[in-house]
Amino acid sequence: MAKTIPAAIAAIALSLSALCISQESLEAGEERGDTFAERFAEAELVAQVQIAGVHRDVDSALSEPGMVALLGYVYSAVSHQVWKGEANRLIAFRLGLDACEQKLEKGARYLIFARPDSRGRLQLYSCDAVIPEAEAAPLLARLKEFDLQG
Incomplete structure (x- = not known):
């Protein structure tokens, strides 16, 4: 019987920790x-x-x-769907x-959120602005819902 009580306590603790993790995930989702x-x-x-x-x-x-100072990368890409902005088939961004x-990898597909820099060139300002x-999938689903509503 002594072994069952600690096992039951452990199971309850595990359930509570899972509940806490789920709540944290929901709150993080709201923040996202x-x-x-x-x-x-x-x-x-x-x-x-x-x-591309x-x-x-x-x-x-x-x-x-013999030494190159690299600021970043300029990407040329083919747009598959545009939710906001000009729907040009070919775009470039930094x-x-x-x-x-x-x-970013050549040939890979991403969801991007771009803004112009001081010279008017499209720029991604953080890692959050590009999602593999x-x-x-969750963001694309939200965008498709938005597309259907608007």
């Missing part, structure tokens, strides 16, 4: 929802794209012979290493 709404509102372009080309964005002033150290397609 707010973040999603903010990202959508701030973006000039919200689109699902496939990366990856080009280095080099800082010539800081580069020296992602600086100061904003996100993640390098495999992780974007």
Whole structure:
């Protein structure tokens, strides 16, 4: 009997911890929802794209012979669906290493939230502004709902 009580206590503790984790997940989801709404509102372009080309964005002033100062990458992409912004089939956008150290893969598909920089070029300002397609299903579903409503 002594072994069953600790086992029951352990099961209750496990259930409570799972409940706490579920609540935290829900709260995080709500926060992400707010973040999603903010990202959508701030973006000039919200689109699902496939990366066609990856080009280095080099800082010539800081580069020296044999050493290149890389600011980030400029991506050329084919848009598959545009929810906000001009529906151009081919787009180009920048992602600086100061904003996100993640390098996007050629051929991969992403959901992007882009805004213009001071020169009017499309830019992603954080890693949250680019979501790999495999992780974007909940956001894509929300965008499709929005598309049907609007």
